[in-house]
Each structure stands twice: as C-alpha cells, then as structure tokens.
Amino acid sequence: MESSSTTRRQATRQKLYEAAVTLIAEKGFSATTVDEIAERAGVAKGTVYYNFKSKSELFEELLRHGVGLLTASLRSAAEETAERGGTRVEALDAMIRAGLAFIDRYPAFTQLYVAELWRTNRAWQATLLVVRQEAVAVVEDVLRQGVGNGELSEEIDIPLTAAALVGMVLVAALDWQAFQPERSIDDVHSALSLLLHGRVSGH
Amino acid sequence: MESSSTTRRQATRQKLYEAAVTLIAEKGFSATTVDEIAERAGVAKGTVYYNFKSKSELFEELLRHGVGLLTASLRSAAEETAERGGTRVEALDAMIRAGLAFIDRYPAFTQLYVAELWRTNRAWQATLLVVRQEAVAVVEDVLRQGVGNGELSEEIDIPLTAAALVGMVLVAALDWQAFQPERSIDDVHSALSLLLHGRVSGH
DNA sequence: CTTTTTGTACTGACTGGTCAGTCTAAAAAG
DNA sequence: CTTTTTAGACTGACCAGTCAGTACAAAAAG
DSSP: OOSTTHHHHHHHHHHHHHHHHHHHHHHOTTTSOHHHHHHHHTSOHHHHHHHOSSHHHHHHHHHHHHHHHHHHHHHHHHHHHHHTTOOHHHHHHHHHHHHHHHHHHOHHHHHHHHHHHTOOSOTTHHHHHHHHHHHHHHHHHHHHHHHHTTSBOTTOOHHHHHHHHHHHHHHHHHHHHHHOTTSOHHHHHHHHHHHHTTOSBOO | OOHHHHHHHHHHHHHHHHHHHHHHHHHOTTTSOHHHHHHHHTSOHHHHHHHOSSHHHHHHHHHHHHHHHHHHHHHHHHHHHHHTTOOHHHHHHHHHHHHHHHHHHOHHHHHHHHHHHTOOSOTTHHHHHHHHHHHHHHHHHHHHHHHHTTSBOTTOOHHHHHHHHHHHHHHHHHHHHHHOTTSOHHHHHHHHHHHHTTOSBOO
16 A cells, blocks of 8 residues: 555655745745745645754755755766766866756756855754855865876865865856856856966966 | 935835845745734834835835945945956956955845845836846946957957856855855855856866 | 555645733823 | 823734645556
8 A cells, every 4th residue: 555656745745845946046935935835836735844854944945956956966967977087177177067957947046056155043043054164165176186197286275165166166156147148058157167277367 | 305304214115125035035035924024123003004105115225225235335346446456357256256245245135135136027127127237237347348358258258258257156155055064255256256267177 | 457555745724922002091391 | 281101902914834626647347
C-alpha cells in the first residue's frame, strides 16, 4: 500500500516549491501568504500543511533543494574542466559561466537566496549557513588547487577571494536580469572573465 | 517649517530610522511591526504616523537617506584621489575602501538594501531604482574616465563591470561581517584590491 | 468476483490572534 | 499660541494553522 504513489507527493511538493519561489522572491517570506502559495500551485491550503509542517519548513526545504542544484552545477563545471585537462583558472571561468546559467534559469531562487542570506535571527539561519558553506566550498577548493599548483598567486586570501568572486557573479547576474536584460549571457560572462583574468586595469 | 521645530522633528525621524533599520535588516519589512519600531525608538506609535504617512513611506525615506550617505562617501573618495593627483585605478581602490568603511559602519542598512534591491512589484521599487542608479553612476564615471585616459582597457563593458565591482564589495563585506568578523578591514581591502589589479591569476 | 476495510492525499470552511492605521484628549516643547 | 509628542483604546482586514470530512486505490474478507 505504501510504495504506490510516492510520486504523487513528490509532484505536489514540486508544484509548491515552484509557486513559493517566485512569490517569495517578489514579496519576501513574511509578505507571502500560504493561501497565495496554495492558489498558485493549484492545490488546497490543507495540502500545504499535509506536505510540510509549517510555512517555514516549506521555505527551508526549498532552500535546500535550490542550493543543491547550484552546488551540483558548479561542481560539475569544475570537474568537466579538470577531466578535459584544463587549468584551474579555466575551471573558475567555467564556474562563472555555470553560475550565470543557473541564475538565468532560476532567477527567483537566486533573488530570494541573496535576500535572506545575511539576515540574522531567523528560523532558517542554520539551514542557510550549511547550504552557503557547501556552495562556497566548491569555489574555495578550486582556488586552493590553483594556489597549490602555482597557477594562482600565493598572496590571495582564499575565503575572502571566494566570497568576492561569488558576490561578483551574483550581483552582476542579478543586475543583468533586473536592469540590463537585453544583454546576452556571453556579454556578462566576458565582463566577469576580464575581471578574473586581471585585464581591467593594467594591460 | 521653522528651523527650530525642524530640528526636533529631525531628531525624532533620526531615532525612527535607526530603530527601523536594524529591525528590518533582521526580520524584513513585513515581519517588522510599527509598534516595535516605535518602542525601540522610544516614541509613541502616534508619533510614527505624525512624522510619516505610512510604514512604507518611513521605509522609503530610510532608503533615500542611507543611499545618500553611501553615494556621498563614494564620491568624496573619488574626488580626494583626483585632487591628490592619483590615478583612476587608485580612485577605484579608494572607493572600495570607502564602501567597506560604509558597510562596516552601517551593516544593517547594507543588509536591508541588498535584500530589497532586486525585488520586483514592491511599492518602493521606483525609489530603489533611482537610488541604485545614483550609486552605480559614481563607479561608472570613474571607469569611464579610466578608459578615457588609457588607464583601463577599452575592452571593458562599463555598466557590467561597475555592477560586478559593486557586487564584489557588497558581498565580500557582508560575508566578512557575517562569517569572518575577526578579519580586519585591511584584510578585506587587500583581497579585493588584488582582484581589481588583476593579480589573482598570474600577473 | 463482490464487498468491506484501510491508508494516503487532499480539501476548504473556520478560528484565534495579529497588526496597520485611526482617533482622542491632554501634555510638553518652543 | 502653534507644533509636536504622548498614551493607549479601538477597528477591520488579514492570515497561519486546524480539523472534520471527501476521494480513491490497494488489499483483505467473504
């Protein structure tokens, strides 16, 4: 009796994630009502509470779900570069591209993530911390490898540089989406690549 | 309208800004109640409504007030460098430092600004657009001057590079505050300066 | 085969509490 | 005297979470 429709619940949850992500990105967590989420997902309010303990729990699982996708995408970009025998700088470049592609595909999720990341005293603070660490660690790993094999300067501060690179991509991409949507992903990628390769100042 | 009474109102408004900024940074706009703001500011609820038309209007004016401070700080960093006869790259470096100092001083404001910047469909969307443009324009101006006098590569895309630089500073600084508060402002400045000067990958 | 039971997924009206904004009368400040 | 602030009661809309009940399919019983 049990194994029959695990699929059905999964589908319902997916619909709820999709409904919640855009609403929360637009209006914020508190301003988004459970009734709205249910309505947009095309289910009854009770279904939300059948599938999730509370509004917060729905949000936390959404967070985990989304960052999981991002981390997987970054990691696979780095691995593919390595398999192809590329340099670590090429791997960073590939990760910038993967990051941009992710944000292009899930702009609402990115928006919501950025909006919540630095909030203190929130129920999901712990979840965010874990999930952030997973994503940043992927970038730090590649930086570390690059310093290790002499490709990158030993002067660099790995955690701070990783944060700066992630920030650069995040903000440039959100700005692109919000204020310069006519630009192509290649334009944005080139601009960021130039900064990474240090060809902004100097020669 | 008299300057005497303007002073008293001004002081009350200032107290309300300070109370609102931390509360909204911590919990978000919707989750912050007017009663809380009034209580933390040490004024009666009626005073909030005597001074501001609504909760949203208080928030919008807070936004204008804060970004005004930031823009002034960035602009004066750029001007001081120019007066000293510094290069445009030095001006950018000085602006990074000014940005970090601002975020160090007003972390709550920065948090709240980032959280709201890319939200769509909000009442204060128009205010944010204007206020963002003012700040980014300061960076774009310096980039333009740098390209003009040959200091910076002609390849660079000014709006995208400006957004990326602002993002780099914003995210690195917030991450510093939230996850690596033991680091000094000089550490953070060095890490970002290295990226700006292109000394991360090779040299 | 047919009937009955059981578990799962979902429904939507309802409730108890919360909060933006209003109002008042009176006091403090200038 | 005018402007600003106070204290707090009040209202009406809104909303998270609950709960009794429906739908339906798989399994157990007859």
